[in-house]
Amino acid sequence: MREVVVLGAGLHRFGRFPDKSLQDLGREAIKNALDDSGVPFPDIQVAYVGRVLAGMGAGLSVVSEMGQTGIPVINIEMACGSSTSAFREAYLNVANGVYDTALVVGFEKMQRGMLQISEGTSFQSVMGLAVMPAAYALQAQRYMADYGATPEMFAQVSVKSHKAGALNPYAQYQKETTLEEVMASRMIADPITLLQCSPTTDGASAVVICAADKAAKYAAKRQMTVAGWATGSGRYERKGEGKGEGEADAETGAGEVERLAHQAYERAGIGPEDVDVTQVHDAFSPGEIFMAEGLGLVPKGEGARAVWEGRTEINGDIPINTDGGLISRGHPIGATGAAMVTEIFRQLTGEAGPRQVKGGKAKVGLIHNAGIGGVNILVFKR
């Protein structure tokens, strides 16, 4: 396989934009990514698009805003992990020589309110079991019982996330919050309060990748290399070890992440101790804690304490979600994964401004992005 580099990335600000269309959002993100990369749109050979709620053919209707060059536009859906799935497909096809350049796009426009995660007539929906924050809350309660963590430790994830979001001009929420405010916000599913939930969001993200040996002509000022990847769906865990309906839970299950992170580290030739900056899927506050452990950044049972002690802050030794994460940057589900890649790109190229970790010397970036049914891990090197 050939070496593949990221040449540019861009976003449309995350937030609520009722007057903008998907095309408006997507066009701006793609334009920003192309400008950032130095690659003109006519040079793009394929587009992979992560999106969830839009209707059929949405990918083409957005990408063709940039011009109708006849390239394949491939729509990809894995719920909240859609645009890292799109990234992986783009990467593998460039790495294998099918294309030299590829555009990865993610976009979403969402309704307010709780996400519907099961068909409305399923018994889980009718019985009130299909509740996304509850999936995290069930694990959080168990975690508290097993490791002595407190609700405040989960709430601290949100405090930390808002602090980073306040430094990110593309974030949905750019305002700091206090532990008291997070704890006092409305309880959604114990111990998760409203400010510990990712919001519903409109937004778009885009990334331009290129075969390393074809990148020279774009005079890219800087780039990062795709160093490792892993992807998979939930693997059944035997003997009903808590798996409700006899199904594996890939979104919140740290066990699944452990297996896939190991694969990604092996491909990248690194270990978790080499990671300088990380993006994880904190759809709800416990996510950051479970994933810090699943990715091996901290030992099992020590994630909550690591957050509490500030280790995952921008200035900490294991910075996580330096752009505010899903909770503060926002979570337009199809656009989230490519936004994670965008933040790692800014961090590894030393362009993260006030959010910059490790004095601009970060060399290895890690991404965990999950959607109902699957997990994507990506490793990047400067």
Add this chain to the structure above:
Amino acid sequence: MTQDATLPATRMVPLREGMFRMPDRLDAPAGLLGDRCRKCGESFFPRRVFCAACSSGDMEDVEFASTGEIDTFTIVRQQPPNSVMVPPYAIVRVKLDGGPGVQTVVPTEDLAGVRIGARAQLLIRRLKEDDAGNTVVSFMARPLA
């Protein structure tokens, strides 16, 4: 003559056919109907056609115990879309005695006693009335004191 509160006012119908043995009255123990893989022994609820653990199609029907232990829980405080449960209610994961772990709900009136490690009884409870006026029932948990 006093009315037996466990006798439904209208015909009882299950939320979904085949998930539990239908009793003739409300609040009866809920025997969940699942299956077990003859090849690897893993058991499932609801029934699966192919085993999730080994993909064998050699499955036998099983009725599970209606009691177990609460493995974890949360209290849902916001109305989820399409649900007839009224918050606050609990979602619990109950490890059934000799059977698999299942997720179900505990309605508001039974919330006292919901905690990790508590014993729980699955019961057939009224969920709603359907358009034809039937009493739709499903399985819910109640913590045992």
